[in-house]
Amino acid sequence: MVQFVNVTNMARWIQRESVEKIIGTMIDYLERDFKRWEKFDKIARVASHTPFGVIELMPTSDGEEYSFKYVNGHPSNPARGFQTVTAYGMLADVDNGYPTFISEMTLLTALRTAATSAMVAKKLARPDSRTMAMIGTGSQSEFQALGFRAAMGIEDLVIFDSDPEAMDKFRRNMEPLGFRIRLTSSVDEAVDGADIITTCTADKAQNTILARHHVKPGVHLNAVGGDCPGKTELDEQIVRDSTVFVEFPPQTRIEGEIQQVEEDFPVVEFWKVLTGEEPGRRSAEEITLFDSVGFAIADFAALRCVRDLTAGTELQDSIELIADPEDPKDLFSLVGSLKPIS
Secondary structure: OEEEEOHHHHHHHHHHHOHHHHHHHHHHHHHHHHHOHHHOEOOOOEEEEEOOEEEEEEEEEOOOEEEEEEEEEOOOHHHHOOOOOOEEEEEEEOOOOOEEEEEEOHHHHHHHHHHHHHHHHHHHOOOOOOEEEEEOOOOOHHHHHHHHHHHHOOOEEEEEOOOHHHHHHHHHHHHHHOOEEEEOOOHHHHHOOOOEEEEOOOOOOEEEEEOHHHOOOOOEEEEOOOOEOOEEEEOHHHHHOOEEEEOOHHHHHHHOHHHHOOOOOOOEEHHHHHHOOOOOOOOOOOOEEEEOOOOHHHHHHHHHHHHHHHOOOOOOEEEOOOOOOOOOOOOOHHHHOOOOOO
C-alpha cells in the first residue's frame, strides 16, 4: 500500500496548520536539501511543449529516495475554466524502486514556490525591507504574500494586475489576514518605493513586465513567472545590471530570465549562498535578482515535508498501487485464478 494525500486532505492540512506555518517549516526542509545539493541527481526538467502550453516531468534523487513531479503550464486555461497549473508528485524507495508516497501538488507547488522565494529573499533582500510590490495577482500571489510575511515580516503590499478582478480577489483574500494592501493602476505606480518586487505573470511570451527604470538600487527582484523557453518578464538590461541567483543553471538558462543573455553570463547558484561558498547581498545598493524557474530538489523537499507532517493522521489514505503477488516471480497468480468473463 502507498500513502496518498489528495486535494481535499491537502486543503484540510493547510487550513489546520496555516499557510505561513507550513511555509516556515518547508523553508527548513528546503534549506537542508539545498545545503546538500551536490548529493542529488540533477537534470533539467523533461518538457513537452505544444501550442496550448507545456507538460513537464521533474525528477531527482538523493541516493536514498527518488521523487518526480508531473506539472503542466497552460496560460489560456483560466479563460476556459481550468487552472493554469496542476501537478502531482511521488516519492519512491531507491533500495527496491517501490513508490512510498503520492501527493497532489497543485496546492503543494504553490506552497513550495512561495517557500523557495521566501527562503531566497531572506538571504538576499535588504534586512530593512518593508514593502513588496506584486505584479500579477493570479493563483500564486496569495501564497507569495504569506511566504514573505512568514520569512521577513512583510505586511505592506502594493499590487498591480492587468485584470482588475484579480486584484479584487487578492485584496478580498488577504486583507482579512492583516495585510495592508494598495491597488494601483500601473506597474510604475506599484513599484515606486518598493523594497522587493515580485513578478508572477502567466503569459507564455517574452514580455517586459518590468523596464529598467522600474528597478532602483537596493531592490530585490523575485522573478517567478518566467519558467519556460520564450517566456520572460524582465527587461534584459535589468538582468545585466543585477547579481543573478539561480537554482540549476542548465535549466534556468533555457527557461529563466537569463535566456535573454549570452550562455556564459555569470550567475550564482543559490545553494552556495546557504553553504557559505558564495556571498549573498554585498551592499545596500546592489540589485539582487532571483531568477526562479522551480527545480526538482524543491519538490523533493516539499513532498517529504507533507509526508512527514501528515504521517499517522487521517489526512493520508492508503492506495493499492503495487502488484504484490505472494511469489515475486509469479505475477500471473494475481489473475490466473480469476474466472473468465462470460
